[in-house]
Amino acid sequence: MKTKRYWLMKSEPSAYSIDDLAREKASPWECVRNYQARNFMLHDMKVGDEVLFYHSNAEPTGIAGLAKVGSEPKPDKTQFDRKSEYFDPKATKESPRWHCVDVNFVEKFPRVLDLSLLREQKSLKDMMLLRKGSRLSIQPVTAEEFACILKLAAK
DSSP: OOOOOEEEEEEOTTTSOHHHHHHHSEEEOOOOOOHHHHHIIIIIOOTTOEEEEEEOSSSSOEEEEEEEEOSOOEEOGGGGOTTSTTOOTTOOSSSOSOEEOEEEEEEEEEEEEEHHHHHTOGGGTTOGGGSTTOOOSEEEEOHHHHHHHHHHHHO
């Protein structure tokens, strides 16, 4: 039996927000062009894994809600679209370079859990998100960190 994993996925709300996901119910997590983040989707994420939806470059910046991984990895179609800023001329249908998973809406938090609040939590001191220089758009989260976030959201 697989162990459920937990993730944090960042999106700029001006591009795609928790409200967009709530409206659409599910969406492919496309346009990721970092190999480590892509590899998390391709090799580590499983259907049913839980996701913290993070608003980056926003006011406030922070965790806005919950989602779940809703599909196995599949080729990101934006890599084949010549009109997309995410087009990759080295990608082919036979040998795609970029993959994505679908993300399903679960819940929007009553308020965004901003970075200052997260930094105040002793149990989150080792969270990848809070490490200096951590900019990865998809990050693993421990079960303990995930539980702490849920408690904060419920307050």
